[in-house]
Amino acid sequence: MSGEEPRIGVFVCHCGLNIAGVIDVEEVTEYAKTLPNVVYAVHNRYTCSDPGQDEIRKAIKEHNLNRVVVAACSPRLHEPTFRRCVAEAGLNPYLFEMANIREFSSWCHPSTPREATEKAKDLVRMAVAKARLLAPLKPLKVPVTRRALVLGGGIAGINAALDLAEMGFKVYLVEKKESIGGHMAQLDKTFPTLDCSICIEGPRMVDVARHPNIEIISYADLLSVEGYVGNFKVKVRKNPRYVIAENCTGCGECRDVCPIEFPNEWDMNMGVRRAIDIPFAQAVPLIYTINRDHCIECYKCVDACGARQAIDFSQEPEEVELEVGAIIVATGYDIYIPEEGNLYGYGRYSNVITALEFERLILAAGPTGGHVIRASDGKRPKSVALIQCVGSRDINKYEYCSGFCCMYTLKHAIQLKEHYGREVEVYVFYMDMRSNFKGYEEFYRRAREMGVTFIRGRVSSVIEDPETKNLIVRVEDIALGEPVEVEVELVVLATAAIPSKGSDEISRILNISRGADGFFMESHPKLKPIDTPVDGIFLAGACQGPKDIPYSVSQGCGAAARAATILSKEEWEIEPIIAVVDPTKCRNVKVKCGICATKCPYGAIKAPQGQPAQVITAMCHGCGTCAAECPADAITQMHFTDAQIFAQIRAALEENPEDKILGFLCNWCSYAGADLAGTSRFEYPPTLRPIRVMCSGRVDRDFVLEAFRLGAGMVLVAACHLPYDCHYISGNWRMKERMEVLARMLTKLGLSPERFRVDYISAAEGVKFAELITEMTRKLKELGRERIVAENQKLKPVLERMLSRKRRAKTGS
């Protein structure tokens, strides 16, 4: 096909009156016929309708078309439709191009039909120019390993694993700790129903252990993940328990003879465990573990185990390699422990405890047998203060709301009242009571009806009476508008939920990003709340942000469903708009370059020393950042090649370039924002000539230079908002770095700074887009044609020199 002379058919759509009401479609069609390689042009009422599509299919056959351009609406709307249409006629779907003359012309320039028609002609010319250079592409297919990895065995991970296992997929559930269960297993009761936490979680944990499709790999660390969607290779290290899992019956006779006690971290160091033990009675898998840091090797356990011979002091760490098609990250959260004496006297005063410590206190199986007592004297407190938002909603600590603390504080208040009734006074110090979701507000009412005192205000300090060890809580009561002091015998701090300790490492190993708050970033906050930017890796539960139990469970199930969309297929299709390296041009062969590998947001490029860089196609998301960064122009992004984009630039600026603004718009935010300006009928001047790229990271500095060389009035590069909106993780950052340097250089060369603009438009900012173009056009007029032409004349020879190495691309070969 590539050797064949292009035979292009152009189809101009009326879209009823949507386009034809403003634009002279006849004129556009006639104009299209004059363009090189266009052998057929026609206009029809609704190109996307069945008769319209029939017409395309028929024309392809009759006129032997090998390229199709449809001038109609946004490619974001109907590109897939027409691709399918041309494919049905036997044409490769990537030999199709769209000119968006509705959202970008008729709808946003209704009062200037003449200019709108001229713009439509330009858009068609640009599309035809690109179409001439289109190449057929084949969707890439990768086989799918139909197994899943779930990282983290908390309640979210448990549900994700169970759902996938029930769907018939093999699941590896990797847990760092000795037992699955997560934080939920540490809790006493759950809000708002007050059912016992382990009583409802325990059976689920057992289900996991018993399920034939689930393999629990506990007491293990994630070492590395390689590969891509459908084909991940995961290395996990199983830490030695010094107990042979198959032989251990979980009887606990070894524990009973062990002389060594050490603080049980799982019990918030409030209780103890033995050197051979399980963290808690309901542990799953029920396998004892020897902590060699503490074991004195008296081998009493060996004797106690006897003929079962489950104890093996010679065990070594074992590395296992798993092959999976999808990964669910459910690594949960940690509880913020205030640094010693830093917040409300925690660590300095014995009777100030955290809420999680309170859970262990009031839990019947806890270290005090369920008795709420004070550490200072072992007596039951007659008054308790529950202080909320400790560390959360605090710009000096953690800015965000931890979400579930209001509810568990209410639960603690109710539990205290249920246990001790009138014998205990309970005060809740809160900023706002957040009790949304089902049954939560009723729970709040219940606490109030039970006689809990609610005081609204941020606690300023807690001080201890050195004699009684009571605590004086100082707060400005917002309701009264005056400072209040309350003396209590016990203070419980509802501390923030924070990203779990290993998040940094997990994000590095999996190449998934973290937000400003440290939690993992979802792919899109609204529509892809479970996906990560890496295909095939999904998030569940509190690792993405603090969540309560029902929310974590739902997300676990959601993540399982998302993973199943991959695992249920034999093969996974990847859009072929990926990057390709020309090994003959790659500098990395001769010198140490590797720029592409460092700039790729997905780590999809490998540049081993002395060898040309390689793109791991299945990991490539097609942003084109590498193609723009490559100093040797050795990388091509398929369907968005340098030659194609240069052709578009040249077509756009063929006539009166000084009056035009050439815009590079990223597909996901800016182009969508511009579409929205059109669909919202926000009118702006018809000066813009847009070029769609998948990501602003694709915008090569040479594109900008070429535009100015050709005399463009202005150049705009529009991207997703910083810092986290980019759909390719960090393409907008790479573009920003590149363009800042370029802008400085152009200004130095004599370009008026306002002629080169970088801006950020979200898909929702139609108004902003219209205002931006209006403002730029006003400035363009202010500068005046003469000044622009003068600047251009001065710049041209310099830019020609700089672009000389692009000559080949310019000829389009």
Added chain:
Amino acid sequence: MPMKLQKFETDEQLKIERIMYARRYSLTLDKRRCVVCELCEAVCPREAIRVVKPEDGEQAPPRLEIDVELCQYCGICNAVCPFGALELKINGEKTIPVVKFESFPRLIRDIKIDAEKCPVGCTVCMDTCPLKLITVKVVDEEGRPVENVDLYPEKERLKVTVEIEKEYCPVCRLCEYKCPYDAIHTQKIIYGHISVKNELCPEGCRECVEACPIPEALQISEDGRVVANDLFCVYCGACRIVCPVEGAISLERTVIRHTPVHSGAWNKALEKLTSTKGMAKELRSRALIKVKESVERRLA
């Protein structure tokens, strides 16, 4: 309340504490009883106890240091100290977990006193005891102490009692040898050999003699040589700690008398305290070969 690890030190004691919400551990070193010997440091499984020697030029005796982060309150040091200088308490109660769980033996302090043989008025043992652990009392028929014997009318009805604070006694046997009436019979806790290579000793050095808790065990002879006496040596090794020349004092422990036990931790401690030979000998002699085999099988 987070778990707290604390340390207090006075001239008389060094105390570390682990305070948990509902449990409190403490380990106290009584500096008045501690002779700064080798034993606890050698057996501590976590290397939490260390003998700190003075730096060059510093004029200070060596001292014991206990690491509050490392100690796990197992009580091995408590069980092994012949001078009873260490004391472990959990929730205020004296306890030695490793002994309670039969993971570690107690030392056998075999001291028999037949006070019937003691004449009223003799206090040789009391005066002899270098650690001042013996109390000799004269009592009447009802067991009431008699202050002034001379004033008591019927002297033949008086009795003598001899009490030894056994838990602090390293059994040096001095009292036994000094007793003129053969009233005391003891057996050492630790058997072994000690000798001093005087040719290696720096001129005029008396460090070992001064460090030795038993005055008769290391002495300066008339010609200025240091003489070791196996008869009274308790083989604690305090001398070796202060000795400035390596190899000048050779000290070997061969047998340690202890309550029966069947434990890898003790075997390891025993090996450190005596030698592999010493441990093997004990294993053989106490028909624990089976245990040894099972341990070795697992360790192989």
